[in-house]
Amino acid sequence: MFPATAWFVAMLVLPLIVVFVFSFGERGPAGGYVPAFSFANFLNLGARWAAFKNTMVLAPIGTIACLFIAYPLAYFLAVRASAKWQTMLLILVIVPFWTSILIRSYAWIFLLGGKGLPNVFAALGLGHIQLINTPFAVLVGIVYGYLPLMVFPIYVSLERLDKRLLEAASDLGAPPLNTFLSVTLPLSMPGVATGCMLVFILLMGEFLIPAMLGGGKVFFVGNALVDLFVQSRNWAFGSAVAVALVLVMLVTVTAYMRFTRRWSGGRDDISLM
Amino acid sequence: MSDRNDFISRTKFMEELMRYKKGSVSRRHFLGVTGLGLATSVLGATLSRQAMAQANIGDRVVIASWPNYHDPADFESFKAATGAAVDLNVFGSNEEMLAKLQAGGTGWDVFVPTNYTITTYVELGLIEPLDMSKIPNYDANAFDPRFAGPGTVDGKIYAVSKDWGTTGMATNTANNNSKAVTSWKEFWDITQGAFSGRTTVHDYQLTTIGNALKYFGYSFNSVDPKELADAEKLLLDVKPHLFAITSDYQPAMRNGDAWLAMCWTGDGKQLNRDMPEIEYTLGKEGGEIWSDFYAVPIGAPHRDAAYALINYLLDPAINMKETLFHGQPVADARVNAMLTPERLADPILYPAAELLNALEFGAAETLTNPDRAELMARFKSA
């Protein structure tokens, strides 16, 4: 009992306490942290409103885009692919995850850059289309980077789905689409909920993808935090922004869980996380 | 990459070293073949015996520096000479380096700060006064005091000069009737006009804010609230027209996505060398001139190796290879004496006096000024 508690305190609670305490402090003359007790940092949060707004808009859109691409992929893997292909495709989904997102983003910088897809569009007579350094490019990076996190929980829930239920639905007169909507989809909701939660929470703290594919013009709270700690060295204000982000996340996640629970009619056979 | 023809491979170097040790070649032959002898033959300076004498400095040295700023071959030859492998960490801004050192536990032995940050490091007690007896290759008389001077604080040398340069702009003239942009006024105006969506500015408060201030003719270093407010308005107006806010602009310039970039000397030289249509110019209103240094953080874990590395890199022969690699000018007259007249006449590295005179060194205050930091944050998040 004691080691577990100590572990929790050391690994999870302590850093949060440090951030919380720092958030009431002041920036040192050359940066860093000076102890103080003031709400100035919190009152100044409006200065990062744009970052919060961007994050709160792009994180849900990114999550949903991820879901729409991941679901068919997971469905194909779990239901349609033969056993031999299944393993191979699963490995294909994981392998990019083993390399740094930094390296993978460079591939997208090339693909979305002027010599990549826009070049193809121009050749097709579509004129100059800017893709790189736009919110769209950031979304592409997000979907690409987070896809495995969405695919796996959905894949697992679809894989676990008793295939006889699909036969039962068909036997009872449901055409394939109805079977999917009334049996497959609801029973894969635990995977969908887990995947969405994972992707959304991680997206809220994302900074690398907007920096790389947004050309520094698409600014997330994560980027604001990096700048505050690494560039302007305002640890106190940075901590306040971090505390605000944690609060926003708590509220969002709680609301989301309420919503999914109501949606699933309070079933306890469907766990949400 | 003709600039790199003058050094030999690591294996070749080792072979020559072994032959020299066995006595099968003369010292002169060894130094000549490896390129280490240039210093001796041209200037008569002797190689540091300490560096070559396998003094026990450990097997490792960690340096924090900037991208495209060192010839990897020089690190290899350092390792061959001393047995210490060089571990290079690359950073994008002085602020980032300062933040790391303030947080502590960097493990750095050497780092490369810019002129205007050194007094802050000294005040915060983050760097040590250098033990000059361990850097015999540093000859104070050979260095231009304009660039080496900021390394001395209160009469003590805390940092020795690495190189210097300017912050100007690189124009892909193919997109502008073969004309380069030559003023900050034009830089910001064309960005909102013909070059909309084609310009990059640094992800770095000092230069981006400083060059916006130059649009109005204010000082590059201004922290005056009214002047900063003007600069902010300009930056916010320009933002929708920018291609990117990034300090890594070479790829975008090379593949044609960006046509105009806020640019440092070295990048300008590298771009122009490979793509002559990209021209590097200074704003005629002024802008930044800077010099970079080697410094040793307090508590460097491999202190002996740190001094050995600085001394090695300041060997004029090595320093010459470095400058040919990174494309920034150096302040060491001994090195310049070895360079070709064409190189010394290169207007990218050595701009005309009237342009150079308009430039300002960054001021220490800009590094720690919270208003400039917040302005940059508002600009980026807008």
Added chain:
Amino acid sequence: MAEQNDPIAELRNTSKHYGKVIAADNVSLTIQRGEFLSFLGPSGCGKTTALRMLAGFEVPTSGDVLLDGQRVNDLPPYRRPINMVFQHYALFPHLTVFDNIAYGLRQQRPRLQKAEIARAVDKALDTVRLPGYGTRRIYEMSGGQQQRVALARAIVNEPKLLLLDEPMAALDKKLRRDMQIELQTLQRQLGITFVLVTHDQEEALSMSDRICVMQGGKIVQIGSPRALYDSPNTRYVADFVGKTNFFAGVVTASGDSCQIRVVGLNHTANAPRSLVIGQTASLCLRPEQITLQRNATPADRISVPVTIAARIFLGEHTEYLVKNTDLGEFLVLVPRQAEAVEGAFEPGQAAHASWRDGVGLILGND
């Protein structure tokens, strides 16, 4: 009992191959309207494949599936007026009992009215004796209750054929017994044609109008439970349907009065399939065709001396495992009344087992 020759479904020379494995081999069978038909056999005999071809989950490799005279090979399951009770019920875990039962009704086009669906579901719940259970969750129901829900979910659609795939495999013995009776009653009451798949001969014998015994993808015999029991075609059927003692011997006469010599004794009995003199075959005697006495029996019976090896008390009957030096071990079933006359036998005691010449069957060793 089903009326003769009013076919509702038919398998016509149907085969199903999975690569090199032949799951169903040229199966032909007519299912009569209103009958209760069982497919009986061990696992892998093809009975489930036959059922799945009827349901539409498997498309025959060759041959046809007919429903009401129409070829339905290519009709997907959801277009066939056939419903199935699955082996592990396959109830939808995310739906209530009501929604499970209403599932099929809600698929109907044109759409049924809500009230109409509710009425039908309630009626189905009544039929399976689960009134008022509609709002329950599936995981709140016991195994037996789930079985009834599965049944209700199928019958509420009033299918032309109700397929039952080992529906009672997961129930305990007592519950299975009750359910068997209930199913039989239900079938009569609803008049729906039932097709059951089972490996439990007792289940098949007790419920079916006709049993179709399968082996290796082929039908070996179709008939009423009594016909199968009294005159199995093959040794396989005799062995699978009820208990049988096999005494190996050599055929000494064939034709109407077939004879077999078993360890020096000549027996006369019917042979459902023609045999050749001199071939090896078996005399098959049901345990109840043999009697047990303390003393040697009258001359009109064949009698052998035995020792009692084991006794199994079954209530109405007692089953004795007895041993003869020549014939080996075999089973004798003694009714309670007979035991009352002779008294019970104890293991180790000597006795005489006897039967009337002419009973039993002579079956080739196929």
